[in-house]
Amino acid sequence: VALLITRNDGHKADEAVNELIFHLVISVVIIVILLMLMLGWRESLIVSLTIPLILGVTLFIGLISGQSINRITLFALILALGLLVDDSIVVIENIHRHFSLGKRSKCAAAIYATNEIGGSTNIATLAVMLAFLPMMFVTGMMGPYMGPIPFNVPVAMMASLVIAYIFAPWLAFRFIPVHTNSKPFDIKETKIYAFYDYFVRPMLHSRPKRYGFFTFVLLLFILSLALPVYQFVAFKMLPGANKNTFNITIDLPTSSSLAETKKTLACVGDVLIQEKDVADIEFFAGIGGVVDFNGLLRGSSMKSGENIGEVRVNLKDFKKREESSAAMVSRIRPLLRKCAALSYANIKLVEDPPGPPVQATLVAEIYGGTALGRGKLAKSIETLYQKVEGVVDSDVSDEENVMGYVYTVNREKAALSGITIGQIASTLSAGLNGEMIATAHVLKEEEQVNIYVRYERSLRTSPELLKSITLYSEALKHEVALSELVNISISPQASSIKSKDVKEMVEVTAEVDNRGSVYAVLDLFFMLREKGRLPGYEVSYDGNPRLNLSLTDIQSGESFEIIWGGEWELTFDVFRDLGSAFGVAIVLIYLLLIGYYGTFGVPGIVASAVPLTFIGVLPGHAIMNLFTPTYFTATSMIGFIALAGIVI
Numbered sequence: 001v002a003l004l005i006t007r008n009d010g011h012k013a014d015e016a017v018n019e020l021i022f023h024l025v026i027s028v029v030i031i032v033i034l035l036m037l038m039l040g041w042r043e044s045l046i047v048s049l050t051i052p053l054i055l056g057v058t059l060f061i062g063l064i065s066g067q068s069i070n071r072i073t074l075f076a077l078i079l080a081l082g083l084l085v086d087d088s089i090v091v092i093e094n095i096h097r098h099f100s101l102g103k104r105s106k107c108a109a110a111i112y113a114t115n116e117i118g119g120s121t122n123i124a125t126l127a128v129m130l131a132f133l134p135m136m137f138v139t140g141m142m143g144p145y146m147g148p149i150p151f152n153v154p155v156a157m158m159a160s161l162v163i164a165y166i167f168a169p170w171l172a173f174r175f176i177p178v179h180t181n182s183k184p185f186d187i188k189e190t191k192i193y194a195f196y197d198y199f200v201r202p203m204l205h206s207r208p209k210r211y212g213f214f215t216f217v218l219l220l221f222i223l224s225l226a227l228p229v230y231q232f233v234a235f236k237m238l239p240g241a242n243k244n245t246f247n248i249t250i251d252l253p254t255s256s257s258l259a260e261t262k263k264t265l266a267c268v269g270d271v272l273i274q275e276k277d278v279a280d281i282e283f284f285a286g287i288g289g290v291v292d293f294n295g296l297l298r299g300s301s302m303k304s305g306e307n308i309g310e311v312r313v314n315l316k317d318f319k320k321r322e323e324s325s326a327a328m329v330s331r332i333r334p335l336l337r338k339c340a341a342l343s344y345a346n347i348k349l350v351e352d353p354p355g356p357p358v359q360a361t362l363v364a365e366i367y368g369g370t371a372l373g374r375g376k377l378a379k380s381i382e383t384l385y386q387k388v389e390g391v392v393d394s395d396v397s398d399e400e401n402v403m404g405y406v407y408t409v410n411r412e413k414a415a416l417s418g419i420t421i422g423q424i425a426s427t428l429s430a431g432l433n434g435e436m437i438a439t440a441h442v443l444k445e446e447e448q449v450n451i452y453v454r455y456e457r458s459l460r461t462s463p464e465l466l467k468s469i470t471l472y473s474e475a476l477k478h479e480v481a482l483s484e485l486v487n488i489s490i491s492p493q494a495s496s497i498k499s500k501d502v503k504e505m506v507e508v509t510a511e512v513d514n515r516g517s518v519y520a521v522l523d524l525f526f527m528l529r530e531k532g533r534l535p536g537y538e539v540s541y542d543g544n545p546r547l548n549l550s551l552t553d554i555q556s557g558e559s560f561e562i563i564w565g566g567e568w569e570l571t572f573d574v575f576r577d578l579g580s581a582f583g584v585a586i587v588l589i590y591l592l593l594i595g596y597y598g599t600f601g602v603p604g605i606v607a608s609a610v611p612l613t614f615i616g617v618l619p620g621h622a623i624m625n626l627f628t629p630t631y632f633t634a635t636s637m638i639g640f641i642a643l644a645g646i647v648i
Helices: 009-039 041-064 071-101 106-116 118-137 142-146 148-175 191-205 207-229 258-272 293-298 325-335 337-342 371-385 411-417 421-433 463-468 517-529 566-597 601-607 611-627 634-647
Strands: 245-251 278-287 304-315 346-351 362-368 391-396 403-409 435-440 449-453 470-473 478-481 486-492 503-512 537-540 549-553 559-565
Touching (some): 009 041, 142 634, 258 325, 337 346, 371 517, 411 421, 517 566, 566 634
Antiparallel strands (some): 245 304, 391 503, 537 549
């Protein structure tokens, strides 16, 4: 017996955490080296010592608050790492300057230097904290997912402020010697001041140069905002992840047999076995695969039936292969079309999402009208799906009509023959479903073996079965053919009815390959509104921000509503909440500055630097996109919110 571990979520989580810890260590090393180059080895050592103190305090507060150490917690600490040392750097640098001036005793100079920059340091730290706090109110599934960020970053910033005021001055007093220079410190002699004076002074004295500079900045700002419009910067929910696994779901027509499902699975296996980066493959026929978080939301664990199949593909570790999982899925998808053609199967390749899972990347929910009308509209929309760039693996949740044989007992004939309805029902049930009739005692078996009887598959799927079944009649004292007692009719079988919020609906789903789902929804939205794209329907739009549409069947008069779900819904909610959090953060920071400066004008000037961060953020994404696919994601938005506090 060979034991093969097909999934180990603990190992996966451990690897993710270890990778983030590795990046955390690398970040600390880079900061230490940078500090040594800019401040000197004594000063950099003091600032570096504050980093583990700050992280220790933050993790301790998280421990007593019920927080866990997970990927998002570590991401929050890495995000805040560059900010954590700011307070200590400002304090140490000013103490170093006062030690160089030599106007006070060493102890008095340390205290005076710390107090001198206290006000501005407090405001800068509080501004960063206020930038993150509104993120606590992100709703939906992303709320708990992002929860550790607005908790850990403000806590870390407050810890850095306390440590910068308590430990940094004491360490500076103990370890930094007093440098008595014969020549007093003059900021005008520094290179930074010389560069700044050369660049800024001409604009202060020349109106044309000043206006020219403002025009240049405004032009850069407008050009930066134009980058997303022309898709030089594309939007997406979260950046893609190079996972070590992906899933393949197979749906055959409802009337398909298990043998046909296995045949399709075998074809898929033949394609996958040729891939050098595939470690192992698990096949599931007639049932869904072992449920995971992604499959739980997609409902694969609830699927069963002879027409259902699933394949779990485990890849070699991403460090041992050159091709990413996303690239492999994109390449394999066309190769599986021949397998889909064998039994008219719908084969979908599903990647594990980098964040909260969704039922499908692209989902159109159709409400209203009759079941027949919804099904008809769904088929029309699926046809449009196939015309949109990047949209693959489309499917409709509406099940096809399946015809079945209905056996109706002729009660009068049965009564005259002395055969009860129970006898007929139990005979058919045993033959069609199987029944245990006895047990066998086998010497080599520890337990008795059950003996089942059941008709052959060929007989179970044909009404000809009745001709070969006879029942003994005690009243007539001879056998009676079952075909004389039962009438056979063909009738449509009951199919599942999908509903949401107690409203019946049909879903049209698809995946999006190498493209953001936002743009697929936009393409579909404009296609549906384009006259003639959806013959027989009148499409109207009421201006709602989610781009939901209302449709009317011109012939029947039925009214329908299309609501976009999937990744579009999650992306819309997250960017709406993060945008709102950004707006609230700006207002809070502005109020904080009003309290500090005691005026309304100066805080406005200070806060005007916030929108100018677009000049760096958006072109940066565009430049990165030239070398590797780079999207403006929710994590990009978090970084942008952080910048609002930093630039203040």
